[in-house]
Amino acid sequence: MKRVFITLVTACALMCALITGLTACGLHEHDFTAEKALDKYKVSDADCLHRAVYYKSCAECGEKGTETFESGGYKHDFGGGVTCVKCSYHKPSDGLEYVRNLGITGVKSKGACTDTDIYIADTYDGQPVTDIFEYAFSGCSSITDVTIPNSVTSIDRYAFNGCDLMTSIAIPESVTWIGWNAFSGCTSLTEITIPSGVWNIREQTFSGCTSLTGVTLPDGLATIEARAFSGCSSLSDVNIPDDVTVLQYAFADCSALTSIKFPNGTTYIAEGTFSGCAALTDVTIPKSVRKIGSDAFAHCVSLSDVIIPDSVEYIGSEAFLDCDALTIYCEAKEQPSGWSSRWNASHCRVVWGYTDGEDSD
Ligand SMILES: [Zn+2]
Ligand SMILES: [Zn+2]
Numbered sequence: 442m443k444r445v446f447i448t449l450v451t452a453c454a455l456m457c458a459l460i461t462g463l464t465a466c467g468l469h470e471h472d473f474t475a476e477k478a479l480d481k482y483k484v485s486d487a488d489c490l491h492r493a494v495y496y497k498s499c500a501e502c503g504e505k506g507t508e509t510f511e512s513g514g515y516k517h518d519f520g521g522g523v524t525c526v527k528c529s530y531h532k533p534s535d536g537l538e539y540v541r542n543l544g545i546t547g548v549k550s551k552g553a554c555t556d557t558d559i560y561i562a563d564t565y566d567g568q569p570v571t572d573i574f575e576y577a578f579s580g581c582s583s584i585t586d587v588t589i590p591n592s593v594t595s596i597d598r599y600a601f602n603g604c605d606l607m608t609s610i611a612i613p614e615s616v617t618w619i620g621w622n623a624f625s626g627c628t629s630l631t632e633i634t635i636p637s638g639v640w641n642i643r644e645q646t647f648s649g650c651t652s653l654t655g656v657t658l659p660d661g662l663a664t665i666e667a668r669a670f671s672g673c674s675s676l677s678d679v680n681i682p683d684d685v686t687v688l689q690y691a692f693a694d695c696s697a698l699t700s701i702k703f704p705n706g707t708t709y710i711a712e713g714t715f716s717g718c719a720a721l722t723d724v725t726i727p728k729s730v731r732k733i734g735s736d737a738f739a740h741c742v743s744l745s746d747v748i749i750p751d752s753v754e755y756i757g758s759e760a761f762l763d764c765d766a767l768t769i770y771c772e773a774k775e776q777p778s779g780w781s782s783r784w785n786a787s788h789c790r791v792v793w794g795y796t797d798g799e800d801s802d
Contacts (some may be wrong), residue, residue, distance in 0.1 A: 453681045471499040473506030489528035511544030514564030533562035559733035563590035573600045591615040596623050641667045665691045689713050703727050728752050758783035770795035
């Protein structure tokens, strides 16, 4: 019994010594908060994808701790050329202006760079370049191509707005945020793929990208905000993933869009979503839809027929304004009380009491 007691006391003493971190001579309590990037604390070297890792150390005596921190930039092997022999990362363009602001490192402007084919650095002043700051390249008419490194997570608002000669831009998978108007008015941009981590296409992000023919949207997308693709007059095909909420005028004036497949679960077709889509001929409104906002299909002059399922409780004013070729087939026997008195302001032909496969007019 006595031996057990002594063992316990010894164990407790050892535990206390460990917990308080007392040194052998008991002079001070270690404070492992110092971040000194010295070789003696190094855990691993930098490479193409990782920065160097070091152990933190005691601020008072320099004793090595167990927590780690990252320091310095990435390290590529250019082997005398312009691209890394290991990861094909291209040497960054000279002259671009980078800043570190509130702990965030990013590109601020084109600076003195004269390149038309821009390569953004993945490191600046020992820190990863994570942002393309707002307006960084806005209105840069000389730029034709931009390569963004995979250190970048955020493309801020208006970052590439009005880069009217930019034909291509590959957005790396590391990007999770694209700010509003980031690519608006990029009239030469032909294709875009949105990385899988982006959950929101913000307002007017691609508005007025008149050469954009294709866009690939990720499955995890939650929202396509107002006017996100408005005026994309070459966009002929878009595949909206399931469960995406599409906000007002998102595809307005997409005058090359011929068909639209609504995502599963759509309950609301927002105001003006497809207004001015002059080539639109094929629209199937799913039976999950309860509301169709005003202006939703206004000026869709090629639309010849559309079926309104009896799930639709509300249609806003002028939803089919100026759809001159349109016959509207309503499953409802008469106009539901929730529909605007001006839902059919242009007096398109309406067939009430429509049932699948037969015209009961
Ligand atoms: Zn110490
Ligand atoms: Zn590399």
